[in-house]
Amino acid sequence: MKTLAEIFEHTLKDVYFAENAITKALPKVAKAANSPELKKAAEEHLSETKDQIKKLEQVFKSIGKSASGEKCDAIEGLIKEADGLMKEAEGTALDAGLLAACQAVEHYEIARYGSLREWAKDLGHDEAHKLLSEILDQEKATNNKLTNLAVTSINKVSGRSKAA
Numbered sequence: 571m572k573t574l575a576e577i578f579e580h581t582l583k584d585v586y587f588a589e590n591a592i593t594k595a596l597p598k599v600a601k602a603a604n605s606p607e608l609k610k611a612a613e614e615h616l617s618e619t620k621d622q623i624k625k626l627e628q629v630f631k632s633i634g635k636s637a638s639g640e641k642c643d644a645i646e647g648l649i650k651e652a653d654g655l656m657k658e659a660e661g662t663a664l665d666a667g668l669l670a671a672c673q674a675v676e677h678y679e680i681a682r683y684g685s686l687r688e689w690a691k692d693l694g695h696d697e698a699h700k701l702l703s704e705i706l707d708q709e710k711a712t713n714n715k716l717t718n719l720a721v722t723s724i725n726k727v728s729g730r731s732k733a734a
């Protein structure tokens with residue numbers, strides 16, 4: 571790999587792999603969560619993620635490439651951590667931990683899409699720039715939603731059970 575075009579394509583394959591891995595992990599999160607709000611957030615994010623996969627396929631098409639993934643160690647690590655939590659934690663600790671794990675994934679995605687959309691612009695891939703910016707905005711909105719859920723509900727439940 572030497573050029574910006576090559577790192578762009580490599581990173582696109584990396585997020586394509588990551589989004590597909592996330593669609594497999596989210597149903598497990600929804601199933602394990604105790605909070606109905608967290609379950610709902612995971613289910614909603616699953617349908618949004620499927621939509622993002624379609625958008626990424628459009629990005630590949632717009633640059634004349636076919637969609638394919640490349641193993642992404644970062645997302646595998648984050649998912650592994652969430653899997654461990656599902657085995658080790660329960661009750662409010664599980665919910666607070668799972669929500670935090672989802673936010674770690676969002677932050678990872680925000681970092682990736684932020685770089686990708688700028689590279690697309692630099693490379694003159696206007697359609698890819700537009701689509702990647704749309705996904706970035708969705709990831710930021712999801713992260714904000716999760717923060718809101720943490721501070722208004724999930725973490726407060728933890729606090730109450732600690733006091734009890």
Ligand SMILES: [Fe+2]
Nearest residue numbers: 589619622679
């Ligand atoms: Fe995503």
